[in-house]
Amino acid sequence: MINPPAQIGASLAEIDTPALIVDLNAFERNISKMAQYVASTGVQLRAHAKTHKSSDVAKKQMAAGAVGQCVQKVGEAEALVNAGVLDVLVTNQIVGTDKLRRLATLAHKAKIGLCFDDPAQVHAASDAAVREGVNIEGYVEIDTGMLRCGVKPGAMAADLARQIAAADGLTFKGIQAYHGSAQHLPTAFERQTEIARAIGFVKDTLGALRRIGLEAQAITGAGTGTFRLEAESGVYTELQAGSYAFMDVDYAMIQDENGRDYSEFEHSLFILSTIMSVAGENWVVADAGLKSYSGEKGPPRVYNGPGLSVVSMSDEHGKIAVSHGAKRPKLGEKVLLIPGHCDPTINLHNWYVGVRNGRVEEIWDIDARGASR
Amino acid sequence: MINPPAQIGASLAEIDTPALIVDLNAFERNISKMAQYVASTGVQLRAHAKTHKSSDVAKKQMAAGAVGQCVQKVGEAEALVNAGVLDVLVTNQIVGTDKLRRLATLAHKAKIGLCFDDPAQVHAASDAAVREGVNIEGYVEIDTGMLRCGVKPGAMAADLARQIAAADGLTFKGIQAYHGSAQHLPTAFERQTEIARAIGFVKDTLGALRRIGLEAQAITGAGTGTFRLEAESGVYTELQAGSYAFMDVDYAMIQDENGRDYSEFEHSLFILSTIMSVAGENWVVADAGLKSYSGEKGPPRVYNGPGLSVVSMSDEHGKIAVSHGAKRPKLGEKVLLIPGHCDPTINLHNWYVGVRNGRVEEIWDIDARGASR
DSSP states (O other): OOOOSSOTTOBGGGSOSSEEEEEHHHHHHHHHHHHHHHHTSSOEEEEEHHHHOOHHHHHHHHHTTOOEEEESSHHHHHHHHHTTOOEEEEOSOOOSHHHHHHHHHHTTTSEEEEEESSHHHHHHHHHHHHHHTOOEEEEEEBOOSSOSSOBOTTHHHHHHHHHHHHSTTEEEEEEEOOOGGGTTOSSHHHHHHHHHHHHHHHHHHHHHHHHTTOOOSEEEEOOTTTHHHHHTSSSOOEEOOOGGGTOOHHHHTSBOTTSSBOOSSOOOEEEEEEEEEOOSSSEEEESOOTTTSOOTTOOOEETTOTTEEEEEEOSSOEEEEEOTTSOOOOTTOEEEEEOSOHHHHHTTOSEEEEEETTEEEEEEEOTTTTOOO | OOOOSSOTTOBGGGSOSSEEEEEHHHHHHHHHHHHHHHHTSSOEEEEEHHHHOOHHHHHHHHHTTOOEEEESSHHHHHHHHHTTOOEEEEOSOOOSHHHHHHHHHHTTTSEEEEEESSHHHHHHHHHHHHHHTOOEEEEEEBOOSSOSSOBOTTHHHHHHHHHHHHSTTEEEEEEEOOOGGGTTOSSHHHHHHHHHHHHHHHHHHHHHHHHTTOOOSEEEEOOTTTHHHHHTSSSOOEEOOOGGGTOOHHHHTSBOTTSSBOOSSOOOEEEEEEEEEOOSSSEEEESOOTTTSOOTTOOOEETTOTTEEEEEEOSSOEEEEEOTTSOOOOTTOEEEEEOSOHHHHHTTOSEEEEEETTEEEEEEEOTTTTOOO
16 A cells, blocks of 8 residues: 655645656647547547556546547556546456456446457457347557558458458447657658558558448547647547646657757656765766656756766665766755656656645546556 | 466466566575675665565575665555565765654664655654654665755765764664666776775764764665675675676676676576567567666567567567568567666566576565555
8 A cells, every 4th residue: 555645735835756747738628629620620639557557647638628548558448437537448458257247347438449450359359249249349450660550551441341340249439540659760751751641541542441341439548749740630530649638758758840859749747856865976866767757768858957967776765966167956855756657657656746836736537647557 | 456477377378468477496596696695795685675576585585695785765665564674774965854754663663774865854753763762773874976956975974873873763774885887887897996986985974983983883885786895895795786686687798807798697587578469570469668778778678589680679679570580470479578677677567477498487566566655
């Protein structure tokens, strides 16, 4: 049992560390900016819960107009549906009889979508849906050029759609066409090139579907790095962005169309950390390491800390180099770190601490933390 | 609430995935090999719980002769002491009044040690111990050449020891002299060079302590990559190894004295994963990603999978390239992955599934998971 690191009303200095902090003003501006953008287009937002892992955040996104949530795992879907989020798309293949049974039971109370890239998955999901007496919306996942999951676009995808449409307990709903590896391509030009290719693959697949008399009601995909491209494609109907609510160093390192830092959204997510050692000559050590932020995209950045940089990450230490002339943090001082990669960082924590103007205003439960099954 | 991924008696194929698996035979050989080695020397084992995060594992280590446990955080100490592990050294600085109060309350029922590298930490811990009416054993942490926490060896360290010895509620116990960055140096020669330097720093500090009339009862440090060097140094009294119980790819990549792969201990820790997509031409996709293993030391290795290599890691996907001629895993097939880095990987899971000869024999609670405060 891990208690929240702060109580409502506490100051930033009173929050126990390490803690996952949300700057509520920045977070709300991000949610609102995306909602306004989506409202100005013909597409809808189905925000990705793999990023936030929290039904509290899901409900805020839906209150701002998101039509539902995406998840990667059945466990995430369970957390959301149990909390009253009743429109969930599993943007992934689910393999295993028990997992499919769990998913099918959720379809008694929520609209559930599921992606396929193999006929065996279709048969297994159909069996589970029939056994529960429910309907699951089936999506064909196509490989958009990401080279991960998904069938080849065009005739192969249409053939799988036909099998979904013919399966008891399943309805053919549309195409999952997410291009994950395009999201972090450094230049806008590279992202445009990859998404243009993905849009071509979607169109090929729509053509092949028409030829066999099937229609895709939903074309779903897009992330925080490319969402405008899919939204303005004329073919996508739903956006699956997740990181836009929080941002991270990984997204801070890509460029916009003018070659400037990508600044569609603001950093709203931080690790609050305490300086625990100042014995080093030109460095200090913070009490947050690899168990408070994920390191595979590189170290976190010190927020508002000119001349301070995290130069090594241990399990529970972050070593911060202090440049010549920079203000040296004192023992016990608190620093805010911007995580390298928001999704796996959030999954390390049990609570978001929502802070506005230096005071804790809300605590959100990360109820899908660790729900990888 | 996350349930265990299997029940006692299940076969490997029946375990839900992703799951953290311990090969009990290999684990027990590792525990036993270290215990026998330690018994053959004059030193003692105080295994590091930051690796295993579990009072179940701690008790197995102590049943094999470990004198106590190391932790990095008060939350880890709480989990262990509450489960009956009554000799815990915090191998770290603890900063914050409330954290020190929590630590001091544990000293009512357990022997508690704590490291210092600043006089202000000594005063704060003394205040907490006096307020609780307990005694805490104080260690001076010296910088062994790791350049993270720790005061300079010699006179500066002795002066801090003097302040610990003089502080109410604290007893000066010894020297924390862990050289973390030496553990993964690729060659045995480099590790020997760094640890020889660290041993020199310890001796300098012992000399400086003697000159002011203080004696260090405990000299504690060492990890899985260097433990024989500290054990045979004539100065260290305790070893803090943790990874030895499990091992990982990071340790598999260092060399022994003969330039061969480091093989003191066996891989006993795995992520069990299911193949969820086989749509790719020369790759398949497993259902375990960055939320089931940490990626900062590189991707996991496929165990017993010649020609299979994890080439990219997403939140919930591991893409496995299949070399020409290699056996291609089928949809639904289970694969075992050896994590890149055991400590942050274990911290992602709630349960160890202990397997012997293909059957689940034990389930261990990871009761200090997420206890980073």
